[in-house]
Amino acid sequence: MLGYIINRLLAMIPTLLVISVIIFTLIQLPPGDFLETQIAEMQAQGENVDQAKIEYLRQEYGLDKPAYLQYLSWVAGLLQGDLGYSFEHELPVTEVIGDRITLTIILAFAATLFTYVMSFPIGIYTAVKQYSLGDYVFSFVGFIGLATPNFLLALILLYFANVWFGTSIGGLMDPQYIGQPWSLDKFLSVLEHLWVPVVVIGTSGTAGMIRRLRANMLDELQKQYVITAKAKGLSPLKILIKYPLRLAINPFIADIGSILPDLLSGSVLVAVVMGLETTGPMLVNALLSQDMYLAGSFLIIESSLVVLGVFLSDLILAAIDPRIRLGGGAVK
Amino acid sequence: MSDLLKIKNLRVSFRLPEGELNAVRGVSFRIPKGKTVALVGESGSGKSVVSQAIMGILPRAARISDGEILFADPQTPGTIIDLAKLDPDSARMRQIRGGRISMVFQEPMTSLSPVHTVGNQICEALELHRDVNKAEGMALTTDILKLVGFPNPERAAKTFPFELSGGLRQRAVIAMALVCHPVLLIADEPTTALDVTIQAQILKLIKDLQLELEMSVLMITHDLGVVANMADEVVVMYHGEIMESGTADDIFRNPKHPYLKALLEAVPRFDMKPGERLKPIREIKHHPDNPILMAKRDRRVICDDDPPLLEVKNISKAFSIKKGGMFSRTTEEKVLAVDDISFFVRRGECLGLVGESGCGKTTLSKIIMRALKPDTGSITFREQDNSLTDVLALEKNALFKFRERVQFMFQDPYSSLNPRMTVQELIGEPLFIHGMTDKAQRRDMVEKLMDVVGLAPMHINRYPHSFSGGQRQRIGIARALALQPDLLICDEPVSALDVSIQAQVLNLLKDLKEALGLTYIFISHNLAVIDYVADRIMVMCQGRLVETAPKHLLFKNPVHPYTRALLSAVPEPDLDHPLDLRDLMEGKASNPADWPEPYTESHSNQMEMIHLGQGHYVRAFKGAESLLQSHRETEMV
Numbered sequence: 001m002l003g004y005i006i007n008r009l010l011a012m013i014p015t016l017l018v019i020s021v022i023i024f025t026l027i028q029l030p031p032g033d034f035l036e037t038q039i040a041e042m043q044a045q046g047e048n049v050d051q052a053k054i055e056y057l058r059q060e061y062g063l064d065k066p067a068y069l070q071y072l073s074w075v076a077g078l079l080q081g082d083l084g085y086s087f088e089h090e091l092p093v094t095e096v097i098g099d100r101i102t103l104t105i106i107l108a109f110a111a112t113l114f115t116y117v118m119s120f121p122i123g124i125y126t127a128v129k130q131y132s133l134g135d136y137v138f139s140f141v142g143f144i145g146l147a148t149p150n151f152l153l154a155l156i157l158l159y160f161a162n163v164w165f166g167t168s169i170g171g172l173m174d175p176q177y178i179g180q181p182w183s184l185d186k187f188l189s190v191l192e193h194l195w196v197p198v199v200v201i202g203t204s205g206t207a208g209m210i211r212r213l214r215a216n217m218l219d220e221l222q223k224q225y226v227i228t229a230k231a232k233g234l235s236p237l238k239i240l241i242k243y244p245l246r247l248a249i250n251p252f253i254a255d256i257g258s259i260l261p262d263l264l265s266g267s268v269l270v271a272v273v274m275g276l277e278t279t280g281p282m283l284v285n286a287l288l289s290q291d292m293y294l295a296g297s298f299l300i301i302e303s304s305l306v307v308l309g310v311f312l313s314d315l316i317l318a319a320i321d322p323r324i325r326l327g328g329g330a331v332k
Numbered sequence: 333m334s335d336l337l338k339i340k341n342l343r344v345s346f347r348l349p350e351g352e353l354n355a356v357r358g359v360s361f362r363i364p365k366g367k368t369v370a371l372v373g374e375s376g377s378g379k380s381v382v383s384q385a386i387m388g389i390l391p392r393a394a395r396i397s398d399g400e401i402l403f404a405d406p407q408t409p410g411t412i413i414d415l416a417k418l419d420p421d422s423a424r425m426r427q428i429r430g431g432r433i434s435m436v437f438q439e440p441m442t443s444l445s446p447v448h449t450v451g452n453q454i455c456e457a458l459e460l461h462r463d464v465n466k467a468e469g470m471a472l473t474t475d476i477l478k479l480v481g482f483p484n485p486e487r488a489a490k491t492f493p494f495e496l497s498g499g500l501r502q503r504a505v506i507a508m509a510l511v512c513h514p515v516l517l518i519a520d521e522p523t524t525a526l527d528v529t530i531q532a533q534i535l536k537l538i539k540d541l542q543l544e545l546e547m548s549v550l551m552i553t554h555d556l557g558v559v560a561n562m563a564d565e566v567v568v569m570y571h572g573e574i575m576e577s578g579t580a581d582d583i584f585r586n587p588k589h590p591y592l593k594a595l596l597e598a599v600p601r602f603d604m605k606p607g608e609r610l611k612p613i614r615e616i617k618h619h620p621d622n623p624i625l626m627a628k629r630d631r632r633v634i635c636d637d638d639p640p641l642l643e644v645k646n647i648s649k650a651f652s653i654k655k656g657g658m659f660s661r662t663t664e665e666k667v668l669a670v671d672d673i674s675f676f677v678r679r680g681e682c683l684g685l686v687g688e689s690g691c692g693k694t695t696l697s698k699i700i701m702r703a704l705k706p707d708t709g710s711i712t713f714r715e716q717d718n719s720l721t722d723v724l725a726l727e728k729n730a731l732f733k734f735r736e737r738v739q740f741m742f743q744d745p746y747s748s749l750n751p752r753m754t755v756q757e758l759i760g761e762p763l764f765i766h767g768m769t770d771k772a773q774r775r776d777m778v779e780k781l782m783d784v785v786g787l788a789p790m791h792i793n794r795y796p797h798s799f800s801g802g803q804r805q806r807i808g809i810a811r812a813l814a815l816q817p818d819l820l821i822c823d824e825p826v827s828a829l830d831v832s833i834q835a836q837v838l839n840l841l842k843d844l845k846e847a848l849g850l851t852y853i854f855i856s857h858n859l860a861v862i863d864y865v866a867d868r869i870m871v872m873c874q875g876r877l878v879e880t881a882p883k884h885l886l887f888k889n890p891v892h893p894y895t896r897a898l899l900s901a902v903p904e905p906d907l908d909h910p911l912d913l914r915d916l917m918e919g920k921a922s923n924p925a926d927w928p929e930p931y932t933e934s935h936s937n938q939m940e941m942i943h944l945g946q947g948h949y950v951r952a953f954k955g956a957e958s959l960l961q962s963h964r965e966t967e968m969v
Contacts, residue, residue, distance in 0.1 A: 223442060224437060224442040225442060225444055225445040225446075227389055227443075228437060228444065228445075228505070229445070229456075230389050231387055231389055231429060231430060231434065231435045231437075231509075232429070232430035232434070232460060232508070233430030233431055233457070233460050234430075234456070234460060235421075242448075243445050243448075246445075246447055247445070247447060321447055322446075322447055322492045322494075323447065323492070323494055326492065326494075
């Protein structure tokens, strides 16, 4: 097991290197750089551009150097924990994204929890009571959840939250707490605002997960070992939890690889519509304005999370499923 | 009442979209205390539904519409419970299910959960029905695992089902059913999925345990050989009704109902006279002037010094298996699936290939088909113009041409036909691939082929799902015959079929061989079937060829210990030939290391096929001829 883990960890190094090259190339692909975008914008607004200052900045950030040197200095920085400098915010990237990442993770964690809490009971119920009234109702609601654009649901919920509870529109907290250090009041304010985006982001995931869990469970419920368990005299609920559910959750663990990065960048549209201070909108802006170090940092963090998530899900799968742990590697 | 279980006028119906289906229609029989009752019938006869009704595990669409299932538990004398009236999910019913009545299912591969250990699953039943703590439970679990014959029960309790072979899994399932000491064991086709040697062991195990635990057994099976060896009383079902019931003696010595008689005549037996035909319940009929059947290709009659059609020399094939994995160091192990095998097939002959699952017979057939590449060896095929082809050297066009000469028939009639293709497309596909592009011509050919295998040509546009298993297997035959091959390799073609259908397909294959001058390599684990169709038989074990002989010699005078074990393990549908379990060597017969001299293998000895005369060869030491001869002479005396 230890050898396997070390092998996998070592394999991550070349993977991440290749990813970093791709990310850097992609960011560099559009013509020009951040300064040129900036100049064009200023000229369009009729402002004067100080050529000397531009030249100074260009040299300062090494934008005049060849691309591979820029890449090398970026990667060297990354290795030392230096994510680079955000041109747009005129701050080191770490400072720009620090607070946002906290908020994002809180939101994403809550949304994921919401998804699991909602979808597991419903998914199991709809599978066990297939073609019952409840199954049809939940399936119908689920399809609506799948089909409704998230931002629309967001707007509707924001409206009612404001009308019924007086919650301020937009953001993840009341305006007076923005930029303030964390306090109990600020935390409560965050909680008050959090449920709307959690419900909005959670519902689409919930609907999809119900469908998949239902399909998985239906497959497992027909297996012979379920009848064996029944023939032993187990009660229906115990059978359900011990056997088919245990086997139906594998795909969800395999999903961790895609859930982790989603925590960071998912639901950009909702975040923009609701004015959430999460990382999603910031990434979009950084890409638009060619704020290369900020964008690059986001993308490399996300890729690392994918790689790490897949690794984690493999480990968990091996831990809970003996077929993977013991039967693995048999080749024909 | 003196009977443990009495079923009176039981009716079970299924609610289906097409309407109500009566699967069991007024069935009555009894299960006496301590006796074995066999419930016999073809698939679809409703025998499994009866067992599910007793257990209260009917599928959701089914319900008991009428009748009584009276259960007199000897633990509570005087009270009689009607299981048909109990709610299947009620606490009382759950107490009985698994505690007093338990069940062994057909499929050992799927009837255990793959992610829980064997011990966990057995112990679970104990915790439900007996007041035991974890440690006592585990102790009882190891006891029962030992009782069903696990050599190392402590270790077995910690293994996962997928680490065990089919036979061991079925033992685990039996252990699970018996751990609470039920008064009634329902065994639903408990040995159908197993090899004969393992089947014999499992049957013996059930019999021994029955005596020890004083329980009754309801044995559900379609194998009359198993019935003859196990049952005290027999109940024959057909289409949800009881056709005949009585003691095993009555049923086998004096069958009355025509269905039962027909069933008994459809089973291949060892004592069949030369030329005697099986009588399937429904015979296949052809169009009298089908040109394919009329155009007997010009072929000579087989004689012993004919040059062989196919000659296989020293074929070996190893697979590498990675073992260990995440918690231990990965080791790569080489398993010899086919170990230095040489044989030949004469034109017009049917060569039977027998062996347990995993003995390498399918690998060998795939090598002949050029679907797998052997590590060493050569294969020569004789064309119709007598020229020789080196099969393993064929490339591209030549290989493509060779495919017309050798065709394959698969075991599973369900998964070997693409469900999205019509019969016309299925049978016509090889024709199209090999150049018959004219649609009308192809359709004409397909219709003739359908007639050859006894399918009505009007069903040409149907999809496989609208045919029964036997009909599908006939579609497979027609497809294999489409290119008019010389050699047909049949891999367990009847093992998935009911006896009556099996007889029908076997007769068809026999007739086609005569009519078309075909040559077969017929692979099966069923010796009676091989005996019926084959001219010469090869026995394989663990990748080795252990004995080969003309049919009559092999069955009359088997020499190799493995062949003997195999033969003695076949249950015959005849009360006068009960299973003799002495030759089984406690399951060691299929382990080459346990074979006695001169069949044992060791590094110092070279093994070879020794000729005993009349084409009878056996695998033994080099130079063991005299030893073998003296063995045989002592036995003659």
